[in-house]
Amino acid sequence: MINLLIVTVVMGTPLLYGSISEVFAERSGVMVTAIEGIFLMGAWAGFVGAYLTKSLLVGVACAIGAGVLTAALYGWITVYLKQHQVVTGTAINILAVGMCSFLQRVIFGVPVSPLTVTPLPMLPIPLLSKIPVLGPVFFNQNILTYLMYLIVPASYFLLYKTSIGLIIRSAGENPEAVDVAGINVDRVRFILVLVAGVMGGIAGAFYSIGYLGMFTTNMIGGRGWIAFAICFLGNWNPKGALAGTVVFGFTEALAISMQSSGGGFFPNELFIALPYILTIVLTITRKSFNVPAQLGVPYKKEN
Amino acid sequence: MNAKFRDLLLTTFLAIVLGLGLSAVMILFLGKNPLDAFGLLFTSIIRDQYTFGDIFVKATPLIFTALSFAFTFKANLFNIGAQGQFYIGAVIAVWSSLLMGGKVPGPLALLIVLILTAVGGGIWGALIGYFKARFNANEFLTSMMSTYVALAIMNYLLRTVLMEKKGEYPQTDALNESVWLPTFVPGTRLHIGFILAVLVAVGIWVLLYKTPLGYRIRAVGYNADAARMSGIDAKKLYVIAFFISGALAAGAGYTEVNGVQHMLLQGFNPDIGSAGLGIAILANANPIGIIFASILFGALNVGGTIMGQMSGIPSSIIELMEGFVMVFVILSYFVRARLENRREKRKLQKKVEE
């Protein structure tokens, strides 16, 4: 059971990075549909940086850089050039796959044995990590997970208690109101896409250098989309994203635990599909959706 | 030729050239000569009949999945679950073909398989529409998730009821030859599925723009409130639109199973959904444009593969080319709108000055 919770926290961390970044961007009106590509670029650049410099810190910095670059391309096209968000995201996701597999080959050629780095170490927090159950689950994690503990409340505060949060939320509800208030809507949205790039890059790095210490092109395998979905499920709210991540992460951990104990009466595939089925069920049963009114709609002033 | 159409051709062409050009620059990083590589790409696809035919073989399922996305897109809905609907279609196609192969006369069996596949994929897709209509569930999310579920279903069936007789691998037995889609160009594997795809594309265009049903689907997509006020049942149309979309994606399963693979195996065409979406982008969701965009992707695929095989350039060059071309095509939308605006403004200024 404790094991299950540990897996939930570990695997939930990057999803939460992704979904909270998505919450921010979507609150301002932009769906970051390039999230899968941002994750992947982050994972790749993080690994390359860490491998070549032997420094995980440089790796994380590279991941952020790559995430921001990918996000900037996406943001430029969708926010400034006003092109369709789903469409642009799809193109960038495909490009990201090609880009990392190609560059991986350019940089490393065909290595005979797997390239690895030592992943981020677990940093047990003195005292706290000794608490039964809670200790090992929450306080024996890596630095990125601890950072997440700060980001959740901070983002809630930022979004709901500050003037910046008010601007962000207004930009997604009625960008004209923001424009009339003398704030550049496109700039707000673009910055939030970049923020999504930062957090998405970190999320990607979590997989490659935070958790596994290696990189493969299939590494993300749809997890960016999961983060995207969690943002929807969480009602565009950091608290909801947290709840969504916990539910999703726990179901996934449960499914893996079922798979790992050698199966049984139910087919393996049922467990594999379980988190996705759950997402659909939650989507259906949810009564109210607080979709930002202008989500996905570019702000066009004149023609 | 009017200016708008000229812009369209010119900017799209330019986008493709720039996309390929940028990929060529990337090849430089490998220390290879991009000119040689691209020379190879272009000469190889017309090298022999078989390879040339393969372009259209490749294009066939892409036409279907692209239509699947485009059809709902035109109605302002999102079906990004084409991959899953394709899996469901493939499963039904292979299952029914296995049952009927050799027992029912070929053409009849092929027809029944087609109908079953379309209906099955359609129902799978219609669920998304039903969830939207009944529970106001976001179709973007449910369609995305449905792919993973479909994949699990396919994998489960492949290792249980559909598993090959010798029981070794999670794949089906090969289909009886009577249920293969016949090829129509000798010396190639170009099967009549391609013709079917082209006809369906034209049919979808007619449906969308020439029939009252298509008209209503678009009306609901653009403005559900106005449609409702006009006595149009939006909920019913959601279900219908997603049914058609799902059936289209399932059509790709039919042509791949009965036309190309003649069996179903795990890990079957895992990227066909997103490629379809990309093609829909390339074609600006126009059903007729999709035919051409699919052929372009088919050519990139076939040529890129041969290029990889003969010049030592990794096959990821294909995704790179496709990705760059798509990004530039999206940029070309913007450029076109800009050009159009400029033109109008200049016209105006001239008028004012007179």
Next chain:
Amino acid sequence: MDTPFFELRNITKYFSKVVANKDVSFSVGKGEVLALLGENGAGKSTIMKILYGLYKADSGQIFKDGEEQKINSPKDAMALGISMIQQHFSLVPAHTVTENIILGNVKGKIDRKACEKEIGELAKNYGFDVAPDAFVRDLSVGVQQKVEILKALYLKTRLLIMDEPTAVLTPQESENLMQFVRNFTAEGNSVIFITHKLKEVMEVADRIIVMRGGEVCGDLKCSQTDEKELSRLMIGKDLVPADRGSEEQSKNGEVRLEFQNISIVEHDQVPKLKDITFDIHQGEIFGIAGVSGNGQEELCEVVCGALHPTSGKLLLDGEDITDLNIRQRIDKGIGYVPSDRYRDGMVMDMTLAENMMLKTSFGKKWLKRGFIDKAKLNGCTEKAIQDYAVKAPGPDAMARGLSGGNQQKVVLAREVENGTKLIIFDQPTRGLDLGAVDHIHKVILGERAKGKSILLISTELSEIFALSDRIAVLYKGVVQGVFDRSEIDTEKIGLLMAGYAVDKGCSNEC
């Protein structure tokens, strides 16, 4: 002459398809109320948005107190003391009044309590009855208007621009607004006021700028002009009022539509409609007056079938149609021009021709061998374009590309064609200019002359009086009496609209 407070010089602005402003120059003085008049599309909103920094002019200059200013964004404008209330409110419905007002004007952590207190006091100072913690989506348009004004006042505005602020207000609310304008300018502030209503202009403005086709075609002192001159300047010709035709015909017509005790009560809530009973005759225009949000929309939807009453019956030509759905009622010959054409009346991303078949897509009318008969549809649309003088390139033009007035004409053409028995007009002329209003009034009267029954809903009393044969006032879902047009005057209706109880059927002496 002393230097004007603000001055615009030779402003020109191109959009892709139109020249919105051509060499526009005018100024506004301190303490002055300047009215900006002009037809739809004359360029009024555009020139003000340029002054406010929302649009960038292609050429021209802006001066404040004689000094040239560069206004690149609303931030710059605000710094100069300019505020603008947009034609379409720029409020965030999902946020509270306070959040809307402080948007972009506070820094760092928001102290909710303190802000709400501040806003509450500001509202009280100006005598506005606005709850600072209310959600904007729950407010009536009149109150939303006040929120917009508070937004401007919060910034210590010196020049307040109001773009058609009274288009959606009741007479009383308009009057309050005028009073506010007088007080505000008395303190030395200036106001630029855009409207289509000449009466308001004459009442409150000091000076009047008239625009036509993007150019200034008149700059007049209020005291030296009259409504007639202004309307001629605006549309370039004299308007001949619409002829109501025979007064007698309506009284003799047979009953067409009958409301029998119709109510809409959703469990435990305040009734949306309560015990509505009246009938409309053939060849009659039945006007419904009332402040918007008092059940007008529900009433229309009950008739067109979008909403089903919880009790009561609706009869058309004696036949019970209560349970018919929208489509069946369209087939029965009920036309409906909804108040919100963007939402309910048109599909903006379709062509005019396609919009013409919106309500008849199920019928055989447009079919040829199962496919849409494009030629026939285009022909009919072409004819409607001609008949209704729609300014559009042709049937294949996108609805989105038309101006609001012309879009409204397309809806009108379609509904007049479909509504063979009864046509509902909900706010048919809101936001339209005099010429367009005139045209629409003529169409409505024309249909009446053909014997159709008409249900006219308007918050504009002048419109109700100009057209209706009989008038009912709706207040909180209750009909406050049905009157012949000769039985009642503006003042009484105003009282009824405001909810002052008057005995049913009461006539002249109340």
Next chain:
Amino acid sequence: MSGCGTKTETGKKSAADYKIALILPGPINDQSWNATNYAGLVKCNESLGTKMEYIENVQAADYESTFRNYGERGYDLVMAAGTQFDEAANKVAASYPKTKFCVVNGMVSKGANVAPIFPKEYEASYVAALIAGELTKNGQFATIGGFPNQAMEHLLDVYEKVSVDIAKQRGISNAKAVRAYANSWDDVALGKQMAGTMIGNGADTMFVYANQVGLGAIQAAKEKGIKYVGFSSDQTTIAPDTVVASVNFDFKTFYVWALKLFMDGKLDGNKVHEAGIKENIFVPVYTKNVSQDIKDKVSAGMEKASKGEIDFKSMFKK
């Protein structure tokens, strides 16, 4: 025709004259299956002087066209890495009688020019089990397979039977093995999670055959400080203190063996060419963490197998 090539004086083609291609289902830098096969190709080109070409990342829908492509161009030998190529190879072969089709890991041969070669992977897992059985402390074995299929099940059957038996002989009476399938070949994170869960449930010796999924499992084993028996390639270099031993599929030897058969004209059709311990294609690799005693026991076990004294088939559960 170009396919004929020039003949040397002895009348035999030189190695470089053969037109040979290898079809790979994934990228050659995947650090597992494809990389291993690619290494075999490199070895042949180096030591035999062949000029083998390869094509990577070929998707299921293209198997057939890729075979045909080489057939059309008159290749002498077309190899493909993975049993998934069986169907396509057998289907295409009849149209190109001059070309020999050889599926590595293949098990189906219907035609005079279809000659699959099959490494008896269950013999490799037998070697792994010999090591694992000696390494375990608590007798709790955990295995993860990529996807369930017959070959996979057979090799895991052998591994589990042999390792548990050895543990029991060593007096660990409650020894047992737990098996799971990842249903993936490439989800590294999933591999780490699954392995982590299994270790959490008590396992102290891991064995994984699921390509990149295994790389994740190694991470988990390393973090939890348990032992891992590498498989298919030399995985000891990844984490020598965790992967204390590895059973390397010596595909270099295997490919050289196969190509020699081919050039000697002995790679006959209508037959599956099997290779195993006897052909020296499964080589145990040890780190210093493995005692000489264990190494000796493994050698002895392999000796028995190569003499044919072990009845593997009886260990298959199905």
